Amino acid sequence: MRLLSGRIVFDLALLAGAAWGLWQSQSLPPGYGGGDIGPGDFPRAVLVLGVIALLAVLRQDVSAALRRAPDVDTPPHLQGTFAALLISALLIAYVLLLEPLGFLAATGAFLFFGILACSRFLDPPDSVAAWRRTLLGAALVATVATGLSFFVFTYGFGLIFP
Amino acid sequence: MDNILEALTLVADLRVLLGICTGTFLGLVMGALPGLTAAMAIALLIPLTFGMGPVLGVGMLLGAFCGAIAGGAVPAILLNIPGTPSSVTTTLDGFPMARNGEAGKALGISITSSFIGGVIGALLLIALSLPIARFALEFGPAEFFALGVFGLVIIASVSSGSMLRGLVAGLLGLFLATVGSDPMTGALRFTGGEPALITGIGLLPALIGLFAVSQVLQDVYSRTGRRAAEAVTQSFDRARPPFGLIARAWRVVASSTIIGVIVGAIPGAGGSISSFISYDQARRMSRTPEKFGTGAPEGLIASESSNNATAGGALIPMLTLGVPGEVATAVLMGGLTIQGVRPGPALFDQQASLVYAIFLAFILANCAMFLIQLFGIRLFVRILGVPTRVMMPLILMFCVIGVYGVNGSVFELWLMLGFGVLGFFLNRYGFGTAPVILGLILGALTESNLRRGMTVFDGDWTAFLLRPISATLLLLAVLFLSAILWQNHKFRQNDKKAEEASQR
Amino acid sequence: MSVKKMFSFGAIALIASTCAGAALAQSNFPEGTVTIIVPYSAGGGTDNFVRALEAPLEEAFGTDVAVRNIAGGGGAVGLTQTLAAKPDGYTVTIPNNAFYTLIGMGNVQFAIDDFDYIARIVTEPYVLTLSPKSGHSDLASLVAASQEKPVTLGFAGVGSSSHILTLAIAEALGAQVKFVPYAGGSEATAAALGGHIDGVVLSPSDVVSAIEGDGSLVPVATTSKTSLLPDVPTFADEGFEVTTDQWRGIAAPAGVPAEVITAWEEALKRAVRDEGFQTAAKNLGVEFAPLYGAELQEFVKTGEEVLLPLTREVAGR
Numbered sequence: 001m002r003l004l005s006g007r008i009v010f011d012l013a014l015l016a017g018a019a020w021g022l023w024q025s026q027s028l029p030p031g032y033g034g035g036d037i038g039p040g041d042f043p044r045a046v047l048v049l050g051v052i053a054l055l056a057v058l059r060q061d062v063s064a065a066l067r068r069a070p071d072v073d074t075p076p077h078l079q080g081t082f083a084a085l086l087i088s089a090l091l092i093a094y095v096l097l098l099e100p101l102g103f104l105a106a107t108g109a110f111l112f113f114g115i116l117a118c119s120r121f122l123d124p125p126d127s128v129a130a131w132r133r134t135l136l137g138a139a140l141v142a143t144v145a146t147g148l149s150f151f152v153f154t155y156g157f158g159l160i161f162p
Numbered sequence: 163m164d165n166i167l168e169a170l171t172l173v174a175d176l177r178v179l180l181g182i183c184t185g186t187f188l189g190l191v192m193g194a195l196p197g198l199t200a201a202m203a204i205a206l207l208i209p210l211t212f213g214m215g216p217v218l219g220v221g222m223l224l225g226a227f228c229g230a231i232a233g234g235a236v237p238a239i240l241l242n243i244p245g246t247p248s249s250v251t252t253t254l255d256g257f258p259m260a261r262n263g264e265a266g267k268a269l270g271i272s273i274t275s276s277f278i279g280g281v282i283g284a285l286l287l288i289a290l291s292l293p294i295a296r297f298a299l300e301f302g303p304a305e306f307f308a309l310g311v312f313g314l315v316i317i318a319s320v321s322s323g324s325m326l327r328g329l330v331a332g333l334l335g336l337f338l339a340t341v342g343s344d345p346m347t348g349a350l351r352f353t354g355g356e357p358a359l360i361t362g363i364g365l366l367p368a369l370i371g372l373f374a375v376s377q378v379l380q381d382v383y384s385r386t387g388r389r390a391a392e393a394v395t396q397s398f399d400r401a402r403p404p405f406g407l408i409a410r411a412w413r414v415v416a417s418s419t420i421i422g423v424i425v426g427a428i429p430g431a432g433g434s435i436s437s438f439i440s441y442d443q444a445r446r447m448s449r450t451p452e453k454f455g456t457g458a459p460e461g462l463i464a465s466e467s468s469n470n471a472t473a474g475g476a477l478i479p480m481l482t483l484g485v486p487g488e489v490a491t492a493v494l495m496g497g498l499t500i501q502g503v504r505p506g507p508a509l510f511d512q513q514a515s516l517v518y519a520i521f522l523a524f525i526l527a528n529c530a531m532f533l534i535q536l537f538g539i540r541l542f543v544r545i546l547g548v549p550t551r552v553m554m555p556l557i558l559m560f561c562v563i564g565v566y567g568v569n570g571s572v573f574e575l576w577l578m579l580g581f582g583v584l585g586f587f588l589n590r591y592g593f594g595t596a597p598v599i600l601g602l603i604l605g606a607l608t609e610s611n612l613r614r615g616m617t618v619f620d621g622d623w624t625a626f627l628l629r630p631i632s633a634t635l636l637l638l639a640v641l642f643l644s645a646i647l648w649q650n651h652k653f654r655q656n657d658k659k660a661e662e663a664s665q666r
Numbered sequence: 667m668s669v670k671k672m673f674s675f676g677a678i679a680l681i682a683s684t685c686a687g688a689a690l691a692q693s694n695f696p697e698g699t700v701t702i703i704v705p706y707s708a709g710g711g712t713d714n715f716v717r718a719l720e721a722p723l724e725e726a727f728g729t730d731v732a733v734r735n736i737a738g739g740g741g742a743v744g745l746t747q748t749l750a751a752k753p754d755g756y757t758v759t760i761p762n763n764a765f766y767t768l769i770g771m772g773n774v775q776f777a778i779d780d781f782d783y784i785a786r787i788v789t790e791p792y793v794l795t796l797s798p799k800s801g802h803s804d805l806a807s808l809v810a811a812s813q814e815k816p817v818t819l820g821f822a823g824v825g826s827s828s829h830i831l832t833l834a835i836a837e838a839l840g841a842q843v844k845f846v847p848y849a850g851g852s853e854a855t856a857a858a859l860g861g862h863i864d865g866v867v868l869s870p871s872d873v874v875s876a877i878e879g880d881g882s883l884v885p886v887a888t889t890s891k892t893s894l895l896p897d898v899p900t901f902a903d904e905g906f907e908v909t910t911d912q913w914r915g916i917a918a919p920a921g922v923p924a925e926v927i928t929a930w931e932e933a934l935k936r937a938v939r940d941e942g943f944q945t946a947a948k949n950l951g952v953e954f955a956p957l958y959g960a961e962l963q964e965f966v967k968t969g970e971e972v973l974l975p976l977t978r979e980v981a982g983r
Binding site for chain 1: 188192198206209210324326327329330333334336337340344346347349351352375378379382383384385386549550551552554555556558559560562563566567570572575576579582583586587590591605609612613616
């Protein structure tokens, strides 16, 4: 179980990516002309080196995990993971809704919920009144920031948003 | 002499001065926002210059150019988010300084080095543009390939911890650089049928994802549930321009500006490599290389003086040969062309006063950049006073605007998100993100020039070793690499000895 | 532009609510903002051309014209996105030779007929320019030398139209050529200036600044006459049949009503007379060569017949 640390899983994920790349590079056409270095040769060389380096990293990490080395990761904390996941989810929603909803609505909503989520996790208000203030503050910041950035980027810099 | 006087009268016009300041200010703002680079800043200002006279329009665009390159340092230092690709190395020492409560000092150093680098770059541009341009033209496939290989050695310098892990990150960048249409045959590689990937993975979404998004995720992750007690008080007493400190580091300034000007002048080398090379060089010259990456002022000086010197360098081939040095000057040249000014050798003959006016405007733009930022330092540091809970969503919003605003592509937003998650884990497990960017920048340079060279030299690889510049660069790469490996070996032995001593 | 834009947003909303699905909207096109999608980043040749056209076109239409850069895939992303829009004339893009080369390289899903071509506005020839260190200054000596040892010719981008034209030129000349792709025009020009390759095939605007002064490039032939290089002969003058030019115009997703196309043509005819646009076109080094209707369709067809097979040849290697 100890071996299933995030560190080792990540190493394995990178290895899997390199393996995928190697497999893909096999189907690339061969080179022609001077030197005969084809489209697949450079990535293949990089990936082979990568696999070797990754195996060495993996060896280090496994032996560190077996030794239960104290300097390995700070244990992942659940609340933090949840917070990071929530922010990522908000960002995904933002990107998904940017074109359908338009810049103003999507950005305003993202900022509002983003600030609320961050307040909840980073600096939780301790009373109902404080929550109300946070809510108001988030709405205010979201509106002002959205409007201001839309104005500056559209009319100042001439960027076009949906 | 008459030309210079005439140039003075052209520039010493209140509207022109105002135009330069406005351009610089807008450039600073755009450079500070992740996603909007110098090239983008110029491109966005070109339509504004349509109705202006050539000197006014050129001054404004040059201001934007200077400002955007310098502006990238502000978020790099304060938030660990490089505003432009060339300020990646600024984060390495700037951010640790800010975290130690020296944000004002770091900004002061960065602004002053930018200014000095920019002005020296401008002077070299005026005095030595012809010989530098001739040297730059010597760069063919063999030399570019050698430059790429030389650059790869830098991975060792910008790795945060373990060199092995830095190598993995660098190789990841090299691999990602091969995504897209093959530079020699056009065969599609690793695109998975996505049309947006035909031209490869954009540097910007990768940069913003790896640095900005991952930094936000990191902050949210590590600060949740822990009261942010570590509100560092920032000392302002050092916000004056630290000329003394920089004067003492004159060797770093000299080497970084020269590297900046020359790399900037080589068309196709891409300006963002220069700050990496200068950083690496400063680290090598330092008596205390182990301090680099933990807040060494020399690292900051190297990075910032070189990336602003690159601006002067990039103007050299544009003005002397009519060939832009990198992307930003290519866009600038387009802007000048619309104005009816065609940069190139003929411009010197036909409109010498205009060329001198361009030089003057460039120096003035550097001064404007210096003054505006100097007054802005206190304001910039205030950014750190914005509560994290508000800052995080705002940063993400700017990331989205920056990436989407440039190419209008939702796919690049997904790419940015993916790189954000990747960067979070790369940092968490000690691989670092700077080597990925370096690999991404150098990958195309190295591969396409290797293969181009094989075509041009009829498959004769010895040509790579026999040409003087490429031979020198390759030799230096080998030397530096062995020095690094030797040092590492020594450090490890010392560590072992220390460990044994402590166990006894 | 700002206030006008807000009004026009209001106007769209009003019309949409009062007469839903109105046939009326087409007869007096345009009623709202017209969007031109530039399939490249801001600051390139196509982008500069559109920016110069933007203001006069706004005047001619009496509405806003928004220029959106949707870059990526050498134009593939922006063009695909244009095709996703309704064929109502409110979303258009800029056709050029990249249409043929993207299709020929097999990198995109669309075909030439998926677009309605509204206008060709400007053209730009390709020019064969030799390095000062190549030892040649005319076509004959280049071709003769290539029989002994192939000459190296550079261009901007693999599978780009300048690549295809290099191939066409090599075939027409009967020269032995090694093709050396560069990432962009400025890299290729610098390589020729440095003598790393024998010559380049690019747009005149890419090389014109580099043909002045000592040790500069030598332009030998263009695909058609250009005001930027008035003294350079065309390939036809020299007895070789290479006449394909780069071009830029307006195209929309196929299926645009005829009256909307007419409205576009009229607006464009008025807009291109604008003095600012004419100056910008001259400074950019493009030839003002408007073409509409049947002649334009003929032109597009010819381009397809010439460039598609050559591109497929490159892609097939």
